[in-house]
Amino acid sequence: HADEIKGVAGKNLREFIPNFEMTRRLVTIKDDCELPEEIDTPDDLRPLKQDKEALIAIYDKYGFRRWLQELTGDPDAIPEQDGRVQVDLIPEEPKKIDYTTVTTKAQLNKLIQTVEKAEIVALDTETDGLYSMSARLVGLSMSVKAGQGWYVPVGHNGSMLDEQPEQLDKALVLERLRPWLENDKANKVLQNAKFDAHVLANEGVTLKGIKHDTMLMAYVLDSSKRVGMEELMQRYLGLKGISYEEICGKGAKAITFDQVPIDKASQYACEDADMTLRLFEVMLPLIEAQEGFKRIYELEMQVSPVLTTMERNGVKLDEKSLLEQSRVFAERLDELEQQAYELAGEEFNLNSPRQLGVILFEKMGLPVEKKTPSGAPSTNEEVLIKLAENYPLPKLILEYRSLAKLKSTYTDKLPTMIWPATGRVHTSYSQASVVTGRLSSSEPNLQNIPVRTEEGRRIRSAFVAEPGNVIMAADYSQIELRVMAHISGDKGLRKAFEEGKDIHRSTAAEVFSVENLDDVTSEQRNSAKTINFGLIYGMGVFGLANTLGITRDAAKLYIDRYFARYPGVADYMDRIKKEATDNGFVETSFGRRLWFTEIQGAKGPRRANAERQAINAPMQGTAADLIKMAMVSVQDFIEKEKLESRMIMQVHDELVLEVPEAEKELMREALPRLMSEVATLSVPLVAEVAVGDNWRDAE
Known part of the structure; x- marks a missing residue:
């Protein structure tokens, strides 16, 4: 009856059906295993010395x-593991743990005197939610010494509490702490400072003096590992702390922090501040031990407040346009559904991998390209793309899936995410989740809206400016290819960029043996573009042949000609693979360390995949460093010139701003200059600017 269950639950159930048998086997305890000969009696199972x-x-x-x-x-x-930075000595536990709950004015006064005298203070906020724009302050915790902590509860009033908790008035506490919180010279260290800055901003307080962020420290030291408080405590302190789930529970029975009894909340909150300080004391020497770490950490600390500002700026959406697009998408999905029924000769659930598999492989007899772990024929995207080359139904299913995802993820969902207080969407950028240093976006994810499809461009047209403003988009031109030229040192690539040539046309002329650049056809240029970007991502003969739809011999010929023209690129690839294998990491041009320990000892496809990632990582990472530098430079310019222009989005190599008409020409001139001057490479950095009433028109 799986097909009778509606909604997300039904969809998830149907998608999981192929895994049922495997799951049953995994959870079934085997009670018929043969014991080794050396085990005769239960005594043989006693632990050995x-x-x-x-x-x-x-x-x-x-x-x-x-x-x-x-x-x-x-x-x-x-x-010393994999060449990673390790703590030379796990600090000893303080002899005494002294955590204090501040519930009187006298205690608050004493706390203020203590933090005002301290060289640096660990600060943390507790809230009633995890969405930064809406989270309200429940309490503040601070620590100035390992083993010490204060918790100031101000918002414990949840319905789960038996009685009115003893706590100071929130307005009083914030007013008394405001001079210290807003003092730029009062040094503070936090774990994920951006979140706490948002929380305090929601209460009308501008947090200043953010000197350090332990989350960003950990990310700079090793971007391949998790950077949550629990993981950092175990990794750097050898401790297991109180988890959030222990305090608030999980699932349907979870409560928010304002409902937690103050005595339990205080232990958790004080520990957070205490551990933040201890982590800071352990990690700071590790950061300062390497120039590359210091440089990248300083950059990340500069980027953090810029992201806070950008997130609070938000972006305006044309809600009516999105709703209309959703209606049009729904009609098109209905059309695709009917066409699929006609091709299949019967109705079936297009969202069911099992039913689709029956239609494609049992009824229509299409070749099985791949199987799932349970042995069923796979209908994933990779398989459908391959089948779509020769059969119409897989091609139609791909279009259906793509459109359905755009509808559910963007045209349906975005209008519901408009924040009532501002009338704008406020995404959250994660600074510490992508190995290469790139930012990621969530709630909503604004970085994956397609730019090459008409449907994706239509969605972008709903990102608009307020009346009297324009949308201005600035992006680095061919940034990863320029970084490749810089890192590899290839003379041919460098010369092409220095002379301002069309790099794809130049590559096409070399690969296809065309003497005059003007004689290069658009088809040849497009193929050369695929080669240029494909090789950056470590694409080999097989991948290029598939992408261009040519034979492997032809693909090998193109690659050989490419490397003959740009030998520095081939040398770079060999060099970087060796560096990754020897060291377990590669680095960007600015010293960001990117770990690839899986390359050490890996064989076959796993090693090839790790090598491809290692080849691309320095370029993607250097590009990420550059766009972050650009964000800092642009924000500094806006603040210095006291402009009303504001950054509203960052999408990989692109910055998107909302600019008043009166500042349009100033910003159009300033952005390319600011972005091209953030660093000096061996090839010119070029930034291009476009202006429009919406994001699509500014592309």
């Missing part, structure tokens, strides 16, 4: 540093 040497090897291998110290009694017994 501890094998210290074997344990040391295991702890060393998996990085259990605290256990290794306890086992060996050696405080320096900390393994």
